[in-house]
Amino acid sequence: MIEIKLPFWLSGEQLTRxxxxxxxxWERVEHWLRWPLRQIDAETCALGVLDLLAWQRNITRFTGEPEHxxxxxxxxxYANAVDAGSVAGVKRIFQRLGxxxxxxxxxxxxxxxxxITLRVTDGQLAQNAKLLSIIIGKYGRTCRRYQFEVITPLTAGVALTEFNNTWTTDVATL
Known part of the structure; x- marks a missing residue:
């Protein structure tokens, strides 16, 4: 904030007040002036301004979509639109959106x-079914069909045991 210095002939209680x-x-004026800058950030702006930013960026909120x-x-x-169409880009889109x-x-x-086959876990497909279809519809390649395959992670255990045996090598020559 601005350091305010008043004339020296005013002193005491009047000067401090x-x-x-x-x-x-001036703090209030600064807050008013910084308000438009705070509205540009999609993470912190008001919901009405967020809707305007979404309209500008061609994003439509689907039914039941959480605010975050x-x-x-x-x-x-913008980053998702740039990354659309490549395998690495689609992976980055999925990571950005969580x-x-x-x-x-x-x-x-x-x-x-x-x-094009997309392999996701069953939990991802269950929790984000609507989001996945929107991502593919918006950022998927044109004239391509997408198919989801479900990956189910399994934990496997391996037991090691020792066993002894004898072996010999026989060589035959002519």
């Missing part, structure tokens, strides 16, 4: 050439 009032006034996810989609709209691990496989042998 006047300084305090001037400081409060809506803010993330608006915030990363969906998690994703495997992308293109041109799988035995399937049509235009099918």
């Amino acid at each position: 006047l300084t305090r009032a001037a400081r409060r006034y 996810l809506y803010r993330l989609r608006v915030k990363y709209a 969906v998690g691990y994703l495997e992308v496989e293109e041109r799988t042998p035995g399937r049509d050439w235009d099918v």
Whole structure:
């Protein structure tokens, strides 16, 4: 904040009151002037301004979408549009939006050439079904079909035991 210094001939209680009032006034003016700057950030702006930013960035809020996810989609709209179309870009989009691990496989042998397989866990598919379809519809490749495959992680245990045996090597020559 601005350091306010008043003329030296005013001293004592009057000077401190006047300084305090001037400081409060200019802090309020600074707050008013910084308000538009705070509204540009999609994570901190008011919800009405967020809707305007979303309209500007071609993002539509789907039914039941949590506010934090809506803010993330608006915030990363440009980066997601740049990353759309590549395998690494689709993975980055999923990470930015908090969906998690994703495997992308293109041109799988035995399937049509235009099918892209996305492998996600069953929890991801259950929690983000609407979001996944929106991501694919908005940032997926044109003239491609997308197919989800569910990965189910399993924990496996391996037991090691020792066993002894004898072995010999026999060599035959002509």
